[in-house]
Structures are given as C-alpha cells and as structure tokens.
Amino acid sequence: MIALSGSFGALGPGEAERRLEAAGVNITDELTPSTTAFFMGREATNDKRNKAYVQSIPTYDEAALLAALSEFEGPASRDDSQPAPLAGLFADSAALAEAGPAELENLLTDVDWTSFVPARDLPPLRARLAAIERDHGLTPAHRLATNRIRVRGTMLSRPYGHRTRLTALALSPSGTHLATGDWGNGESGTAQVWEVTTGRCVNVLEWIDGGVGWDRYARTMQWSADGLHLGIAFRTNAVGVWDPFGESFEPRAEAQVTNGGSRPPHWALHPGGRSAYVSTGTKHRIGVHGCVPPLEHGALYWLAEQAEMSHEHILAKGPLPTEIQESCGEELAVDRSPTWSSDGNRLYVANRAEAFVVDVPTGVPLWHTRVSWLAEWSPDGRYLAHVHRGLLHFRDATTGRPTGEPVRTAGSRWELSLHWGMRDSTARLATVLNEEAADPGIDVYDDGRLSHRLAVTPAKTALAVENKDFAVWAWAPSGDRGAVLTAAGDIEVWSLGDGEPRRLCTLTTPAGTQGILWGADDVIVAVGKTVLRFVRADTGETIGDYTFLREADAELPLHPDDVYDHFDGRILALDDHTWCLPVEPDLAIAPPERRADIESHLAWIVDRRFAWPLRWGRFDIWPDAATAVANLRTTSPDTRKLRQAVRETSG
Incomplete structure (x- = not known):
C-alpha cells in the first residue's frame, strides 16, 4: 500500500497513480500502519509528512518514486537469469529487514547493484547493517556493501567548513537534514548540510557571496516543503535558492529586489521552492513592499528609479478593507519574515505590533489584529498565539476571531x-x-x-x-x-x-x-x-x-602552504593538540590510536546526502605523510599532492 502527496515534475498529473495501479500497486489517500511507503512531491502537505513520521512510514522523494516505477514495471521485460533488483522498499523489503549476517551477504552478492538508488535503498540497508553490527559486530556483509557503494562514487565528509561563527540554522521539514550558515569574512560565507540521523556533514556550499544571513536575524536559511531546495538570504539583502545536495556553490536563482539595505530582507521561501515573498519597503520608504519574485533560474533585479516592481505589492492591490484601515491605517507593513500556508495561497504575518493574513492570489488582507512582540503561527496554519498587554491569546487563523478566553502570563x-x-x-x-x-x-x-x-x-x-x-x-x-x-x-x-x-x-x-x-x-x-x-x-x-x-597547537601534517593551497577547509582539529588531515579517497594522516575519534567525525558521503560509516570498510590512518605515501593503495588528486609534498620535503 503506497501513499502519494504533491506533484512530481517528471510525471504528468495523475501519471504516477495510473502507472502504479497498472503495475498492480495499491494506492491509498490515508496514512495507516498498513502503508508501506510515502512518496513526497512538490508542495507535499505538512500534515501528511508529520503523520508519516509518527507512524514510522518510510518517506521518499521523486527520485525514489521514478526508481520504484522502473522496478514495478520492469519484471515483464527482465531476464530471469539476471540478479534481482536490490531489496529495499518493495516486495523483498521483509527479506532485507530479517536477514542475518550470512543471509545478507548472500543477498548483497546476488542483487543487481546497477539498480541501486540511494534515496530508496541506502537508508534501509544502512539500518539493517547497523542492527547486525550491534548484534554480531562487523561482518563480511558490511565490507561487501561498502565496496559496492564506494564503486559508484563517494567522497569524504568535510565537517569543518565554517570559518566564522554560525549565524543561521534551518532544519528540513522532514527533520532528516540540518543546514548551518556563517557570515564569513564579509566577502564570502559557507553553508553546511548535515544528515541528522548520522550526525555527519554531507555537503558544503562554499564561497557564498557576501555571507549567509546576519547575526541576530532569524530564518535567513529556509527549506522548501519537499526538502530539495534551500533558500538563503545572502550578500546582506539578496535572496537565493541553492541545491542543498548539489556540487555548485552558486545559487540556482537569486532575487536582488531589495532597497540595498544593510540588513536581510523580510522574506519567506514558497513551499515549492521556486519563488519567495520578499519585502523591504513601505509606502513611505523606498523598496519593494511585498513582491513574489520567481526563483527558477538566473538573477532578478529591482531598480528603484524604474520602480515597475514597486507597484506590484502583494499587500497593496487596491485600498485596504475599511475595517482594517480603521485599526491600522492605509498600509500593512512587514517587519518580520512571514509564513506561507502549505498550499502556497496565503501569507501569515506576525509583526512587532500587528498580525494579519493575506490571500496571495488576490492580494487582499483577510483580517488584522493588534499584537505585541510575541506572536507565533501554528504549523498547521490554524491558530495564532500572541501575547498582548500581559494576556496570552489564541485566534483562529482563518477568521482572526478568539478561540477562547485569554490567559494571564x-x-x-x-x-x-x-x-x-x-x-x-x-x-x-x-x-x-x-x-x-x-x-x-x-x-x-x-x-x-x-x-x-x-x-x-x-x-x-x-x-x-x-x-x-x-x-x-x-x-x-x-x-x-x-x-x-x-x-x-x-x-x-x-x-x-x-x-x-x-x-x-x-x-x-x-x-x-x-x-x-x-x-x-x-x-x-x-x-x-x-x-x-x-x-x-x-x-x-x-x-x-x-x-x-578550533586549532591544534601541534605542527601541521604538511607544510602550511601545501595544506592551505590544496587541503583548505578539510583539515580538522581532533582536540586542542591533534590535527587530522583526511586524504581522498580512504586515508587520513593522524595518530592511528585516534581511529575512534576520526570515525566519529568523518564518513563516506553518497550523493552529497547520505553518510556511510568508515568502520564498515577499509580506511587507513598513518602517523605522518611519508608513511602514508609509502603505503598508498589508490591514486587521486589528493594522493598526487601528498606525493609531491613529501618529495619536496625530502629533497
């Protein structure tokens, strides 16, 4: 039984349902204990995502859905003499979940690894191997799986990409990934993406122009509802969208539609991740007053002297309703980042002095009320809680009416x-x-x-x-x-x-x-x-x-010039006295007796999204560069640089 939510870019309306049903798969609209998988597309609803988590229903993205369709539709044309697809989500998931060390080794030997899809297959495989390790220790199945996964391409994690203090945090809607950001040196900053379930850094986005966010400003990093787009307020007053699991340090799209101010704008990434609400100006101050620029690709600029965009105010399409004007005047200002409804049709705004809801397609405010500094919207968009004159109020977010008597705080x-x-x-x-x-x-x-x-x-x-x-x-x-x-x-x-x-x-x-x-x-x-x-x-x-x-007071494993020129941002201090230099693809220069500490910091990274434990494969740790070079097993840009550095030092 499979559940779907949202739209899928590679599939037409209803195509996923039709193809799954044609393959004999049962589709359900409800999430129940009998639901075996939940696929989230663009603009998937938060309530279903939360229900899936609570009921421990495996949740997957569009890439996994396409792989599932390929597998469901494939058996009729597959040669029976070929290995079966890797057991993971579908009919053979029970075999994976129940396999012991020997059974799992046989299963991983027989499956067709060319059909391996990390989003679908890696989490359950990793979980089963972790359970086997707890019960039996490391087994040949761990080494076999590691070798097969590494063949398809991995990289070593880089946990210490931040060069200055953190200024921003954002947890993905599913809770699987955390983004952290720093303002950097004023010229460029860094964003790191962490897999929460393993506690490992899976991607680093460097050289973000002008740095991430601003000290003491919240929500300068925001995820799309499907967790596939990461919005960042950068270069002080620009807004951009990055692929959090991609290779590019550049934003896919950016909007510089602010007034050039010295602080981040008030903004909110649309649930679909391809547009954003941005506001910096008011009727009496230059700047856009609530536009929704597209963030598909490229860069969009607003020129104050031309001011075409300044007339397309989400909160100013015609005069405000009389009842709202009576309480707030002729204009609704935004001085904090608002919140989108899950369907992307409404904006919930809670400022320092007022709260209101706007119907985005029409630009009409639905209601308005006075609040004080403390005001927050519930995740399901049903309630506003706010404190005003020493009383805690609960309001219906649809009507603005109180839902009960206020409570003294x-x-x-x-x-x-x-x-x-x-x-x-x-x-x-x-x-x-x-x-x-x-x-x-x-x-x-x-x-x-x-x-x-x-x-x-x-x-x-x-x-x-x-x-x-x-x-x-x-x-x-x-x-x-x-x-x-x-x-x-x-x-x-x-x-x-x-x-x-x-x-x-x-x-x-x-x-x-x-x-x-x-x-x-x-x-x-x-x-x-x-x-x-x-x-x-x-x-x-x-x-x-x-x-x-943190910096160690010991001598670096290589000459500082070699470290900074080639290994910049990758060397890490295990403590105040010990350096560790990771060298792609499978070694580190550090005290060998610190293996446990190194394995607790580093991992092999798959698709810049998933971490795979070093202890499940062969990872060499050598005490110095010369010993490492004498025992090299592979060739890579890192090992070539290591050889060169040792030659120059010994020569």
Whole structure:
C-alpha cells in the first residue's frame, strides 16, 4: 500500500497513480500502519509528512518514486537469469529487514547493484547493517556493501567548513537534514548540510557571496516543503535558492529586489521552492513592499528609479478593507519574515505590533489584529498565539476571531517565548518562561487549552530573544515529547502524553550551547555559535560532536602552504593538540590510536546526502605523510599532492 502527496515534475498529473495501479500497486489517500511507503512531491502537505513520521512510514522523494516505477514495471521485460533488483522498499523489503549476517551477504552478492538508488535503498540497508553490527559486530556483509557503494562514487565528509561563527540554522521539514550558515569574512560565507540521523556533514556550499544571513536575524536559511531546495538570504539583502545536495556553490536563482539595505530582507521561501515573498519597503520608504519574485533560474533585479516592481505589492492591490484601515491605517507593513500556508495561497504575518493574513492570489488582507512582540503561527496554519498587554491569546487563523478566553502570563518578551508543535492533528503550544522570570517554567496548551505544566528552569541565551533559530525548546516531530535547554546548561527531555508530564532523561551539552532542535530518528541537536552536537533522545548516545574554529597547537601534517593551497577547509582539529588531515579517497594522516575519534567525525558521503560509516570498510590512518605515501593503495588528486609534498620535503 503506497501513499502519494504533491506533484512530481517528471510525471504528468495523475501519471504516477495510473502507472502504479497498472503495475498492480495499491494506492491509498490515508496514512495507516498498513502503508508501506510515502512518496513526497512538490508542495507535499505538512500534515501528511508529520503523520508519516509518527507512524514510522518510510518517506521518499521523486527520485525514489521514478526508481520504484522502473522496478514495478520492469519484471515483464527482465531476464530471469539476471540478479534481482536490490531489496529495499518493495516486495523483498521483509527479506532485507530479517536477514542475518550470512543471509545478507548472500543477498548483497546476488542483487543487481546497477539498480541501486540511494534515496530508496541506502537508508534501509544502512539500518539493517547497523542492527547486525550491534548484534554480531562487523561482518563480511558490511565490507561487501561498502565496496559496492564506494564503486559508484563517494567522497569524504568535510565537517569543518565554517570559518566564522554560525549565524543561521534551518532544519528540513522532514527533520532528516540540518543546514548551518556563517557570515564569513564579509566577502564570502559557507553553508553546511548535515544528515541528522548520522550526525555527519554531507555537503558544503562554499564561497557564498557576501555571507549567509546576519547575526541576530532569524530564518535567513529556509527549506522548501519537499526538502530539495534551500533558500538563503545572502550578500546582506539578496535572496537565493541553492541545491542543498548539489556540487555548485552558486545559487540556482537569486532575487536582488531589495532597497540595498544593510540588513536581510523580510522574506519567506514558497513551499515549492521556486519563488519567495520578499519585502523591504513601505509606502513611505523606498523598496519593494511585498513582491513574489520567481526563483527558477538566473538573477532578478529591482531598480528603484524604474520602480515597475514597486507597484506590484502583494499587500497593496487596491485600498485596504475599511475595517482594517480603521485599526491600522492605509498600509500593512512587514517587519518580520512571514509564513506561507502549505498550499502556497496565503501569507501569515506576525509583526512587532500587528498580525494579519493575506490571500496571495488576490492580494487582499483577510483580517488584522493588534499584537505585541510575541506572536507565533501554528504549523498547521490554524491558530495564532500572541501575547498582548500581559494576556496570552489564541485566534483562529482563518477568521482572526478568539478561540477562547485569554490567559494571564507572567513574563515580558525578554522572559517568555512561544513554541508550536503538532501531535497528530492537535496543535501544541509551549510557553517558556526562562530563568529571568519571577516564576520560571513551561506551560503546554493543546488547541488552546492548558494541558501540562513543567517544573523546570529554562535557559535564556543572548540570541534567544532576537534569533529564533537558536531556541531553548524543541518539540519531538511526533509531538508527544519536548526538550528544553535548562539554566543549568543541560537538556531535559519530557514526556507530554495524555497523563502527567514525566522527565525522561537529562542530556549533557557542550559549552557554548545556545539552542536545540529535534530532528528525525529521535536525534536532538544542541547548537551554539561554535558548537554542534547530535544526541539520540532515546539512548543518550552522542553520534556527532563538533567544535568549530578550533586549532591544534601541534605542527601541521604538511607544510602550511601545501595544506592551505590544496587541503583548505578539510583539515580538522581532533582536540586542542591533534590535527587530522583526511586524504581522498580512504586515508587520513593522524595518530592511528585516534581511529575512534576520526570515525566519529568523518564518513563516506553518497550523493552529497547520505553518510556511510568508515568502520564498515577499509580506511587507513598513518602517523605522518611519508608513511602514508609509502603505503598508498589508490591514486587521486589528493594522493598526487601528498606525493609531491613529501618529495619536496625530502629533497
């Protein structure tokens, strides 16, 4: 039983359903325990994505769907003497899930690896191998799978691409990938993409012109709904879209439609990832006032002296409705980044003084209300929660009308923050009173009704007020648990089901942690300006731990000129005294006794999207460059540079 959501660019309307049904596959509109796979296309709905996660239904993208169609439609023409396609998602998935070490080795020997599709086949294969390693240790199946995967092309991860402090964070809608960005040196910055489930960096986008985001500004990095496009506010006031898993450092498209200001624009990437709302001006200030430029390809510029685009204001198509003018005047201004509805037809805006909803196709504001600094929209677009004059209000996002009586709050905007999550169809709000409040703690509201109170003292960080990327509360994707960064500097994980709240565990954080996120596979991410740690909420296991901008006081493995000219951005400090120089494709220069630390930082990367453990294959670690050169097994640009450096040193 397979479920689909959204549109697929390579297939016409309804084509996927027709071809799947013709191949005898059952299609369902509902996500149930009997659903074996969920394929997400463009503009897939968030509610289905959340339901798939909660029910542990494997989720795949368009590439996997095309591979599935090829496999479903292929048996009639396939030569029976040829190996069967790799077991993964389809009829033989049970064989993969239940195979022991010997059975899996036989299976991987017999399958047709030319049909291997990473998006479909790598995650379940990796999960099965991890389970076998836990029960039996490393086996020939691990080495066999690694060799077959590496033949199709891999690269070593580069966890330390950031050259300055982090300014931006964005978790993909599925929670599988995290993007981090830095402003750089003012000329160029870097974005890194991390696979959350493994805690490894899978791609680095360097030389982003003018740097990523701006210190203390939130949402300068944003993902499309399908997780295939990454929007970035860069070069201070430009907006662009990158392929987060691509090779190019250049944006696929960019829009420089701002007034040239010295701060990022107020913007929101469309759920489809091919346009964005951008606003910098008002009726009385030069700049676009709410345009939606296309971001398909190329660059789009706005010229103030010509001002054609300045008249195409999303929020100014004709006079505002009388009832709105009476409360706000002749103009609705945008001074914070808004939120799109999942269907891309509405914009939800919550400013420092007002909130409103706009119908994008017509440009007509649907309603307007006065708010204070604290205002947040629920992920499903049903509610606005805001604090005004000391009262917490819940409003219907469709009508703007209150959904119940307001609740007295005990904190100012410096002490209080609002955090929405979803549990099935229930919208859950956590109101977090931090350590500076007179009575710190956390209240949880389900669809506007108080359900839980947590006796905990949350932290307040320097960035928590202005940059919401660094938040002290994170909901589990399933919505049944939450995590809080405490004033003591650790993370408490709480059960927030139907009974009384329970503290499940306490996780340690690295010094400098300023916020937390909760991604896929129960992985919590602790993050600060120079630290990043990935921890499993269920076991407390740390699966990735990184400190940026650290330098070791030891001598570099190569002459500094060789390092900076060829290996720039790839060498890493394992601690304050130890360097490690990774050399493609399968070796590192470092103390061999530090193998465990090296394997905890590096991995082989497949399709710039998935990490594959080094310990499952042969990876050499040599104490110095000369020993490494004497034992080289392969030739690559890195090994040629290594040979040259050793020759020049010995000569």
